[in-house]
Amino acid sequence: MEDKKCLCRNGDIKVVACSGASNVGQIANQSAIELAKDNVAGFFCLAGVGAHIKGMVKSAKEAGLMIAIDGCPVQCAAKTLQHAEIEPAIQIVVTELGIEKSPDLVHDEKACIKVLEKVKEELAA
Numbered sequence: 001m002e003d004k005k006c007l008c009r010n011g012d013i014k015v016v017a018c019s020g021a022s023n024v025g026q027i028a029n030q031s032a033i034e035l036a037k038d039n040v041a042g043f044f045c046l047a048g049v050g051a052h053i054k055g056m057v058k059s060a061k062e063a064g065l066m067i068a069i070d071g072c073p074v075q076c077a078a079k080t081l082q083h084a085e086i087e088p089a090i091q092i093v094v095t096e097l098g099i100e101k102s103p104d105l106v107h108d109e110k111a112c113i114k115v116l117e118k119v120k121e122e123l124a125a
């Protein structure tokens, strides 16, 4: 298959989310969207890294700072990056912020705010 160029926003700080099929996966996804909207980080396509799309793995490796937001301790986003030899500088696990995992796919706004605050706190550290 042709190695198409990704249209992810370029930026020195990039964020990937597990986007898993659970409330916490969707909270991870929505939080990455909010970080992009706030111009904190460019939302990067994790699936492209998982698919070993050459140009996308290269772009991810070239990020000045990579943030991985995972829904739960399985940490699919961080592990996908690590498989491609990319070590996230900041790793957030939504359930570690006191948010319980459930299959309902709802991204609670208050939970997203908690994630955003945590990311900003880690960026400032």
Ligand code: SF4
Binding pocket: 018, 019, 020, 021, 022, 024, 025, 070, 071, 072, 073, 074, 075, 076, 077
């Ligand atoms: S980290 Fe957890 S919520 Fe996210 S995709 Fe993996 S198993 Fe699903």
